[in-house]
Each structure stands twice: as structure tokens, then as C-alpha cells.
Amino acid sequence: MTDLIPVGFVFHQSNLQAFQNCRFSFLLRYIKKLPWPAPLAARSSSFEQDLLAGSTLHSLIHQYFLGIDPELLVSCAQNFPDARVSGWFDNFLASKYAKITDNQFSEHSLQITLNGSLLLAKFDLLSFDSNTLQICDWKSSQTMPKRQFLQERVQTMVYALVAARSLPQAPRPITMHYWEAGFPDQPIIFEIGDAQLRKYEETITDLITSIRSLRVEQFERTTNLKKCAYCEYQNYCARSGLQGDEGSFHDWFEIGLSELQGKN
Numbered sequence: 719m720t721d722l723i724p725v726g727f728v729f730h731q732s733n734l735q736a737f738q739n740c741r742f743s744f745l746l747r748y749i750k751k752l753p754w755p756a757p758l759a760a761r762s763s764s765f766e767q768d769l770l771a772g773s774t775l776h777s778l779i780h781q782y783f784l785g786i787d788p789e790l791l792v793s794c795a796q797n798f799p800d801a802r803v804s805g806w807f808d809n810f811l812a813s814k815y816a817k818i819t820d821n822q823f824s825e826h827s828l829q830i831t832l833n834g835s836l837l838l839a840k841f842d843l844l845s846f847d848s849n850t851l852q853i854c855d856w857k858s859s860q861t862m863p864k865r866q867f868l869q870e871r872v873q874t875m876v877y878a879l880v881a882a883r884s885l886p887q888a889p890r891p892i893t894m895h896y897w898e899a900g901f902p903d904q905p906i907i908f909e910i911g912d913a914q915l916r917k918y919e920e921t922i923t924d925l926i927t928s929i930r931s932l933r934v935e936q937f938e939r940t941t942n943l944k945k946c947a948y949c950e951y952q953n954y955c956a957r958s959g960l961q962g963d964e965g966s967f968h969d970w971f972e973i974g975l976s977e978l979q980g981k982n
């Protein structure tokens with residue numbers, strides 16, 4: 719253990735994902751709290767547009783669950799400059815996920831203590847009744863992510879773990895639904911039972927323990943240059959202009975989205 723991580727530090731999906739992407743980015747963003755370099759990092763403008771469109775979709779869905787008139791929201795979506803948002807929101811309204819029921823919590827945060835560390839999750843939608851606990855996560859990917867990719871995401875582990883441990887009487891299995899706005903009929907759904915939760919707990923505990931054990935010089939820059947393509951700290955590392963891939967896009971997109979939504 720080092721004393722780099724301050725008392726009260728809150729781990730969450732984004733900072734754990736950032737650590738997995740690149741230890742050095744974790745150091746800059748979450749320990750040194752360095753602001754975005756100026757001029758803003760050389761991430762492509764299409765990446766930033768995608769972030770804004772995705773964030774707007776999340777906001778519209780959140781307002782829908784708050785009870786705002788759907789027609790008004792449809793009109794807002796139609797007036798948004800990026801036409802994808804309107805199509806996505808229409809897809810949402812036509813999906814089974816637009817059903818309003820009791821015990822639904824949109825943009826809801828829960829926090830647990832895991833082996834002495836704080837672990838937070840902010841859910842797009844949490845719904846439960848006596849038989850089910852359902853976690854929904856809205857996505858706006860250009861290509862459909864693979865099931866295995868999502869299954870191994872730190873987000874899947876953190877969300878299921880925090881939901882289960884903060885609501886100990888929660889029914890099992892928990893279901894995690896990734897709903898892609900551009901592929902509305904293909905939700906990817908995971909059923910997560912107690913054995914899986916124990917594995918998630920072990921994995922996340924090990925990850926946090928590993929972060930806490932590192933000295934400053936051990937927060938090294940990634941050797942996978944694809945990871946740098948969408949990182950906001952490219953200028954710190956003289957790694958701008960690199961080519962990313964779909965995986966690295968996803969790695970940073972969810973972090974950027976959470977930050978835009980004020981989830982971190």
C-alpha cells in the first residue's frame with residue numbers, strides 16, 4: 719500500500735476503466751487531477767460529436783423517466799443538430815425499455831464499501847420488483863459490440879456488484895441490459911447470479927488492491943499506442959495523431975460520456 723490514493727477516494731467504473739486503459743492516464747486524471755491539456759486534446763471531432771449525441775440521448779431518456787411529456791422530448795430530439803439523436807430516441811420510445819413501472823430509478827447512484835474502499839455506480843436505470851432487479855445501460859455505439867466484450871467490462875462487474883451488495887435483499891439473478899439505440903432489437907442481456915457476483919467481487923477487489931499498491935513511477939504509460947488515440951492527455955505524452963480501433967474507442971467513450979453527464 720502507498721499513500722498515493724487519498725482517504726475517501728471513490729472508485730467507480732470510469733476510473734477503473736481508465737486504469738485498465740492506461741495507468742498513466744489514471745495518475746494524471748484521478749490522482750494529480752490535471753485539467754485537460756490546452757488546446758483540448760487532439761481527439762477527433764467525430765469522437766466529440768458522438769459523445770455529445772450520446773449524452774443528449776441519455777438526458778432525453780432520463781427526462782422521460784422523470785415524467786416529462788414524451789411529445790415535448792421528441793420535439794427537442796428533432797431540433798438537436800445531430801439527426802441520429804431523434805432516431806435513437808424514437809427507437810427508445812418504441813422499445814420495451816420505455817415501459818413505465820413502479821420502482822424505477824433513472825440516473826441513480828449507489829455506493830458500497832469493498833474491502834475498505836469506496837465503490838460507486840451510477841445507473842442509467844435501475845428497476846426492481848419482488849422477482850427481478852434489472853440494470854439498464856443505454857448505448858449509442860456505431861457498431862454493435864460483441865457480447866463477450868461487454869461481459870468482461872469493468873462496468874458490468876461494478877454495476878452488478880454495487881447493485882447486489884447495496885441492496886442485499888435484492889432478488890437474484892440480477893439482469894444487466896445493454897441497450898443499443900442504433901440496434902434497438904438486439905439488447906445484450908446478462909443474468910448474474912451469486913457465483914458470478916463472487917467472481918466480480920474478487921476481480922474488482924484485486925484491481926483496487928493493485929492500484930493502491932503502486933508507487934508513482936509504476937503508473938506507466940501504456941505500450942499499446944491504440945489506447946492513446948482517444949485519450950484526452952495525448953499532448954502530455956506526445957502521442958497525438960495515432961490511429962485507434964473499435965476497442966479503444968469504447969474504452970474511452972464511456973469515460974467521456976460519464977464525465978459529460980457529471981457521473982464522476
Ligand code: SF4
Pocket residue numbers: 739740741742743746939940945946949950951952953954955957
Ligand atoms: S496518451 Fe496514451 S500514454 Fe498518455 S495518458 Fe493517454 S493513454 Fe496513457
